[in-house]
Amino acid sequence: xxxxxxxxxxxxxxxxxxxxxxxxxxxxxxxxxxxxxxxxxxxxxxxxxxxxxxxxxxxxxxxxxxxxxxxxxxxxxxxxxxxxxxxxxxxxxxxxxxxxxxxxxxxxxxxxxx
Amino acid sequence: xxxxxxxxxxxxxxxxxxxxxxxxxxxxxxxxxxxxxxxxxxxxxxxxxxxxxxxxxxxxxxxxxxxxxxxxxxxxxxxxxxxxxxxxxxxxxxxxxxxxxxxxxxxxxxxx
Numbered sequence: 001x002x003x004x005x006x007x008x009x010x011x012x013x014x015x016x017x018x019x020x021x022x023x024x025x026x027x028x029x030x031x032x033x034x035x036x037x038x039x040x041x042x043x044x045x046x047x048x049x050x051x052x053x054x055x056x057x058x059x060x061x062x063x064x065x066x067x068x069x070x071x072x073x074x075x076x077x078x079x080x081x082x083x084x085x086x087x088x089x090x091x092x093x094x095x096x097x098x099x100x101x102x103x104x105x106x107x108x109x110x111x112x113x114x
Numbered sequence: 115x116x117x118x119x120x121x122x123x124x125x126x127x128x129x130x131x132x133x134x135x136x137x138x139x140x141x142x143x144x145x146x147x148x149x150x151x152x153x154x155x156x157x158x159x160x161x162x163x164x165x166x167x168x169x170x171x172x173x174x175x176x177x178x179x180x181x182x183x184x185x186x187x188x189x190x191x192x193x194x195x196x197x198x199x200x201x202x203x204x205x206x207x208x209x210x211x212x213x214x215x216x217x218x219x220x221x222x223x224x225x226x
Contacts, residue, residue: 006156035216042117043157043202043216059215090156100145100206103214105156 006106023091030096032074118203135220137203
């Protein structure tokens, strides 16, 4: 099992609420990622970070934002949740490098916005 | 799109049989990785094969890579019910900064 954690595992929330999905890893990895995945579908990269104070948008446009103040912590925030944000959110991390290193995934957060 | 495309989309076999899943990609890769995802969980890395490698083994898993055909296959031998999961290939490209681009995966069901 990889040492990467996500909380909460499940979240049901009403429209308009602000939410933060937590992701932390204890492997000292520089790179961290957020993916969004609908049931039975592919993963879409929505945010990534190459290290502290580095954040980039991924291939899929997302209304969420991220921050990377500490190496081990990469939270994702939605300022105003909407039903279209209902999905599974997966966090991952990898060692530094540019050659497509192995990524280690957390268990995911299932978000349902009513 | 530069994602890998898995084939078949779904596969159902009996315990003890072999399962073969294929992946095709578009342009030259640096490496190709295979991951497994159990229902509702995160992904687990299975094997990474580099562009200069043709075959790799890990336990009951065997991955091949044919760069001339831009394809890879994952073979699971003597399958077990616990192998039931979705399997994703993720090619990595030199111009993508090492990012993984996932396809829709192959949904494998192994019946006892």
